[in-house]
Amino acid sequence: MFEYIKGNLAEITPSNAVVEAYGIGYNLNISVNTYSKIHQKKEVILYLHHVVREDAELLFAFADKVERDLFRLLIGVSGVGPNTARIMLSSLTPAEVATAIATDDLNRIKSVKGIGLKTAQRVLLDLKGKVDGDMAGGGALSGVGxxxxxxxxxxxxxxxxxxxxxxxxxxxxxxxxxxxxxxxxxxxxxxxx
Structure with missing residues (x-):
């Protein structure tokens, strides 16, 4: 439904961003990787994924399409919801997740909080061949202390x-x-x- 949002970055934390577009502030769920790419910018373009549940409508936002595509693949795996996928993309860079899947690195996937042995095996089995180990991602910026x-x-x-x-x-x-x-x-x- 939504492809991207372009606007002023009104507020940001490592897990959420508020982007103002045409006088409306949109609360967006982001990963740490997206945070590291946008937290010092005033105007941003973020690629969106809209999740509709019985009790809420959520927008997940990503600094690039690669991370959003990987997020969409992850939530397509049984047992991996949007928050687990976001934790995965906060614990590891998109490139690290893609490489772990491409190389069948079960321990790397299992090291993410909320991912047990069976879910890690499912991620590797379901996404093998769908994820390219050369997917780009990452970046690190922020404050200290x-x-x-x-x-x-x-x-x-x-x-x-x-x-x-x-x-x-x-x-x-x-x-x-x-x-x-x-x-x-x-x-x-x-x-x-």
Missing amino acids: SVARDEAQSALITLGFAKPNVEKALDAILKDDASLKVEDIIKAALKRL
Whole structure:
């Protein structure tokens, strides 16, 4: 139904963006990879995927068509919903997900929070041959320090993780390296949670 949205980036967190287009603010669910590509921009073009459920209508937005196409393939797998696919594309870059599928890297897929052995096997089986290992993606930009921690914590809680578990994971991660970027903190936390 919707192909893309072009407008001013009014608000952004690592899990959501508000884009104003023609006086209307659209709340968009984004991955950490998309966040890293757009968070410093004033005007953006984001490719959309519209999800209609009984209780909500959601818009998922992506910085490029490759990530959106991979998202659509992932949600087509039984047991992988939109939020799980978004966590997958936040934990790994689209290129890493595509490479893992192309090379049958079960452990890489299983390392994503919310993906168990059976779901990982289903992802590899269903998407083998549909995903090209050369798919592009990635990128990393962001702030440092307590602002990065706060943004990472907010994003992880929004993704459904319990606040005490998130805080514990962030403490351990930032104890080792306090200068990590928001995306790196979230990716490390997703591996621990």
